[in-house]
Amino acid sequence: MTQLLRVQNFGVSRDGFGTGENQSLERPFGNADPGELFAWAGATASWVGRHEPGGSRGLDDYFTRDFAHNIGAEIMGRNKFGPQRGPWQDHEWRGWWGDEPPFHTPVFVMTHHPRPSFTLSDTTFHFVGGDPATVLEQAREAARGKDVRLGGGVSTVRDFLAADLVDTLHVAVSPVEIGAGVRLWESPDELLDRFHLDVVPSPRSGVTHHLFWRK
Amino acid sequence: MTQLLRVQNFGVSRDGFGTGENQSLERPFGNADPGELFAWAGATASWVGRHEPGGSRGLDDYFTRDFAHNIGAEIMGRNKFGPQRGPWQDHEWRGWWGDEPPFHTPVFVMTHHPRPSFTLSDTTFHFVGGDPATVLEQAREAARGKDVRLGGGVSTVRDFLAADLVDTLHVAVSPVEIGAGVRLWESPDELLDRFHLDVVPSPRSGVTHHLFWRK
Numbered sequence: 001m002t003q004l005l006r007v008q009n010f011g012v013s014r015d016g017f018g019t020g021e022n023q024s025l026e027r028p029f030g031n032a033d034p035g036e037l038f039a040w041a042g043a044t045a046s047w048v049g050r051h052e053p054g055g056s057r058g059l060d061d062y063f064t065r066d067f068a069h070n071i072g073a074e075i076m077g078r079n080k081f082g083p084q085r086g087p088w089q090d091h092e093w094r095g096w097w098g099d100e101p102p103f104h105t106p107v108f109v110m111t112h113h114p115r116p117s118f119t120l121s122d123t124t125f126h127f128v129g130g131d132p133a134t135v136l137e138q139a140r141e142a143a144r145g146k147d148v149r150l151g152g153g154v155s156t157v158r159d160f161l162a163a164d165l166v167d168t169l170h171v172a173v174s175p176v177e178i179g180a181g182v183r184l185w186e187s188p189d190e191l192l193d194r195f196h197l198d199v200v201p202s203p204r205s206g207v208t209h210h211l212f213w214r215k
Numbered sequence: 216m217t218q219l220l221r222v223q224n225f226g227v228s229r230d231g232f233g234t235g236e237n238q239s240l241e242r243p244f245g246n247a248d249p250g251e252l253f254a255w256a257g258a259t260a261s262w263v264g265r266h267e268p269g270g271s272r273g274l275d276d277y278f279t280r281d282f283a284h285n286i287g288a289e290i291m292g293r294n295k296f297g298p299q300r301g302p303w304q305d306h307e308w309r310g311w312w313g314d315e316p317p318f319h320t321p322v323f324v325m326t327h328h329p330r331p332s333f334t335l336s337d338t339t340f341h342f343v344g345g346d347p348a349t350v351l352e353q354a355r356e357a358a359r360g361k362d363v364r365l366g367g368g369v370s371t372v373r374d375f376l377a378a379d380l381v382d383t384l385h386v387a388v389s390p391v392e393i394g395a396g397v398r399l400w401e402s403p404d405e406l407l408d409r410f411h412l413d414v415v416p417s418p419r420s421g422v423t424h425h426l427f428w429r430k
Contacts (some may be wrong), residue, residue, distance in 0.1 A: 002268070031320055045428075052219070057428035059412030063276045168272050198273030198418050213260075213272035213361050 003140050004147040004167040006071070007056035011037035012171055016185045017178035023083050028096055036176045040205035048102040058200050063170060063209065066100055068192040072143025074103050075135055077156030078111045081125070088115045095125065106136055109155065132163045139160055155180040161191070169195070169212040188212075218355050219362040220383040221286070222372055224278055226252035227386055231335050231400045232393035234367035238390060241312055251391045255420035263317040274417050278424065287317050289356025290350055292371030293326045293361070303330045310340065321357040323350055325371065347378045364386070369397040376406070384427040403427075 005022060011103065012018045013032070018033030028034065041047050045055035046065035055061070058194050078084075082093050088111075095101060101123040108128050115127040128135055139148045150160055169191070188197065188210050195212035226232045228247070235247030243249065243333055261280035262272035270276070278399050294297075297308050303326075306345040312318060316338040323341050354363045363374055375381050384406070386399065403412065403425050410427035417424060 056411065056413075058411065058426045059415050059424075062426075064282070066277060066281070069280070086251060196271065196273065198271075200274050200415065200418065203413050204414065209279075210273075211273045 002167075003143060003145065005075075005136060005148045005150055005160065006147050006166055007152075007166060007169040008067055009041055009173070010067065010152060010157065010169070010171045010184075010185050011041075012154075013037065013176050013178040014171055014173060015177050015179065016183045016187070017181045018157075018184050019079075019180050020181035021059060023079065025083055028083070032178045032181055033176075037172075037174050040172060040174065040207040043205060049204055056204060058204055059200070059209075060080065060205050060207070063172070065103065067149075068104065070146050070147030071105060071149045073105050073139040073151045074107045074140050074151045075156070075160075076107060076108060076109055076151040077153050077159075079155065080151055080153045082111045087113045091115070094120060106139070107151075108139050108142070110135055132160050132165055136165055138159075154184050164194070167214050169210075171208060171210040171212075174207045174209045217382075218349060218360065220290075220375065220380055221265075221362050222365045222367075222381060222384040222386070224256055225367060225372065225384070225386045225399075226256075226394040227369075227388055227399050228252065228391050229374045229388060230361065230392050230394065231402070232396045232397045233372075234294075234397050235393050235396035238294065240298055243298070245396055247393045247396060248391075252387075252389050254387065255387060255417060255422040258420060271419060273419055274415070274424075275422070278387070282340055283319065283366075285318060285361050286353040287361025288320050288339060289364045289366045290354050290375075291322060291324055291366040292368050293324060293382045293385070294370065295366055295368045296324045300329045306330070309333065309335060321354070322366075323354050323357070325350055326352050347375045347380055353377055354383075369399050372399060379409070382429050385423040386426075386427075388423045388425060390421045421422055 020030035021029050023030040041064050043056055043062045045057045046061050048067060048136055066212040081095055083096040100121045106121055107125045109125055111127050112129055117126045128138060150166065151155060190214055194215055196215055198211040200209040236246035239247060255275050256279050258271055259279045260272050261276050263282060273308040296310055315336045321339050321341060323343050326342050327344055332339055334343045343353060352354040365381065370391040383390040406427055411428055411430055413426040
């Protein structure tokens with residue numbers, strides 16, 4: 001069974017930005033409004049952040065319900081984990097997600113700076129150096145035969161695309177403009193030399209799902 | 216956690232038929248060609264019948280990969296199980312699926328005629344009488360907290376819809392005409408009084424996915 005590296009439910013603006021400028025503790029997405037980028041996901045029944053009944057079970061829900069399906073580990077860049085840069089100063093900071101992170105698997109945080117692993121609920125965060133291929137190898141082993149999710153942020157997705165390690169990529173393009181920040185692409189066409197693409201407008205949320213898989 | 220009753224990857228023709236006339240051992244779908252109704256699914260990477268690498272991982276694959284996701288039991292009508300009618304004559308017939316049926320859960324076959332349960336690989340078939348609500352109760356218990364799949368055939372889906380027991384319904388409408396046989400609907404609009412509907416054309420296969428969920 002192939003172990004895929006999958007990017008899932010990755011939100012970008014119509015102009016291709018996944019996050020804005022000036023990330024901070026208060027604003028994980030900088031000047032960009034995550035409420036706009038992820039409104040489509042929040043409206044679904046299977047959204048990981050949903051704690052009350054309700055939500056749609058149409059097209060958009062197929063994507064949120066697939067988030068953890070057959071995933072055995074996640075890789076994320078340091079900027080998805082938190083706003084600190086350079087050597088770790090504050091070990092009290094343990095990610096944006098509180099005591100019950102939504103991953104439920106080992107998570108590999110890419111950083112040049114060592115830090116001990118820790119566990120919150122059923123998610124263990126490991127802090128690892130090395131290039132994308134090396135980190136992917138570690139994550140695959142931890143995933144015990146299941147797939148690995150590449151969680152972002154934008155620069156991390158770009159690095160893994162540049163190293164040609166991504167097997168499937170789901171990007172939800174929202175009808176908003178961000179204008180400045182970290183850009184995934186100028187245009188989705190940039191990936192067509194290496195990927196098949198299905199472009200699927202959601203009839204409900206206004207998002208356009210872009211589904212890439214390796215040729 | 217709600218236990219849903221889900222119809223998934225149910226194929227019908229543009230004129231609303233899920234199967235043709237004259238079902239037989241050789242032709243589970245009667246005069247209809249299942250190759251036409253399910254071509255979209257067979258082309259995907261996650262199709263249960265796929266034994267070789269390859270296949271698409273775009274929109275259509277989200278549906279085939281969701282087939283077994285969080286499913287703990289299946290309910291099927293007798294005509295999905297096989298072409299025999301009336302009291303069971305031939306206990307050698309154990310379904311269309313060979314020694315490794317693609318269900319991997321308990322399966323409840325609805326019939327007025329008693330027959331002992333049997334197990335093939337990790338699928339156990341039970342033969343049960345009673346109305347849809349009673350059978351659903353048995354299947355829910357067997358599913359141990361997971362959802363129940365309603366597998367068909369057409370008449371069985373109609374019976375459960377009439378009893379208002381279906382929570383989500385995915386129907387893939389193929390661009391073919393069957394003309395006679397067993398009809399799911401004259402038009403999908405018949406369900407709009409009770410269900411939300413997302414209509415999603417596949418950019419790849421020509422199928423139009425209809426995603427219903429209870430209002």
